[in-house]
Amino acid sequence: MARGRFIALEGGEGVGKSTQVRALAAALRGRGHDVIETREPGGSEGAEAIRRLLLEGSADRWTPGAEALLFAAARADHVAKTIRPALEAGRWVVTDRFLDSSLAYQGGTGGISIGQLRQLHQVGSDGLLPDRTLLLTLPAEEAARRAEARDRGASDRIGGRDAGYHAKVAEGFASLAAGEPERFRLVDALGDAATVTGRLLAALEDL
Numbered sequence: 001m002a003r004g005r006f007i008a009l010e011g012g013e014g015v016g017k018s019t020q021v022r023a024l025a026a027a028l029r030g031r032g033h034d035v036i037e038t039r040e041p042g043g044s045e046g047a048e049a050i051r052r053l054l055l056e057g058s059a060d061r062w063t064p065g066a067e068a069l070l071f072a073a074a075r076a077d078h079v080a081k082t083i084r085p086a087l088e089a090g091r092w093v094v095t096d097r098f099l100d101s102s103l104a105y106q107g108g109t110g111g112i113s114i115g116q117l118r119q120l121h122q123v124g125s126d127g128l129l130p131d132r133t134l135l136l137t138l139p140a141e142e143a144a145r146r147a148e149a150r151d152r153g154a155s156d157r158i159g160g161r162d163a164g165y166h167a168k169v170a171e172g173f174a175s176l177a178a179g180e181p182e183r184f185r186l187v188d189a190l191g192d193a194a195t196v197t198g199r200l201l202a203a204l205e206d207l
């Protein structure tokens, strides 16, 4: 049995990841692949419980270190219970966020370095990386407009951080993509959803 492929969609708030996870998984199924859709934080029973701890409650609920550890713990459970078993069964896994979200969102906050976050990922998840990471790119104003139209002011603990924080997250993603051009593809998320799905499929053609 050939191992399945592991695809991650990444990007800031409101760029269309959840919409495209569903559409991309459907398109891949249409091409004959057995596909599971999943998300982070979450994707397994334990990780969904940690998701609630991370995304609900006051802004200062966790120190930066505790937040980074909780994301890594959720990911370890997700990898062990959901992702690895699916890949080993020959299924494709399409996830809404993975390690690069921790590097972009938690990296640099509270003095936590990218290197430390990669070490946590090595300990928790044996360093598993996606075969392809699709980074959805959108002008910040359009992403904020889409997120606001969806959330109507009710954002979670991390989504609700200020525009300066989210601008640094976007810079973080761009820098990660530049550092690993084999794994990453930048995909323009402007335009209607079907057009964006076509771009994502094109960015997987070699897989």
Ligand SMILES: Nc1ncnc2c1ncn2[C@@H]1O[C@H](COP(=O)(O)OP(=O)(O)OP(=O)(O)O)[C@@H](O)[C@H]1O
Pocket (backbone or CB within 6 Å): 011, 012, 013, 014, 015, 016, 017, 018, 019, 020, 146, 147, 149, 150, 159, 189, 190, 191, 192, 193, 194, 196
């Ligand atoms: N191509 C598109 N054009 C216009 N609106 C879109 C497009 N794709 C998604 N949307 C809408 O934008 C909003 C945000 O999309 P979605 O929830 O998929 O983004 P996301 O990246 O998963 O966001 P978050 O990380 O904040 O959860 C939703 O209301 C969705 O219906």
Ligand SMILES: Cc1cn([C@H]2C[C@H](O)[C@@H](COP(=O)(O)O)O2)c(=O)[nH]c1=O
Pocket (backbone or CB within 6 Å): 013, 039, 040, 041, 055, 071, 097, 098, 099, 100, 101, 102, 103, 105, 106, 156, 158, 159
């Ligand atoms: C995996 C991961 C996520 N985050 C942040 C990014 C978002 O603000 C939320 C998740 O919400 P979504 O609507 O499901 O996108 O969590 C993070 O800061 N670090 C991470 O590793």
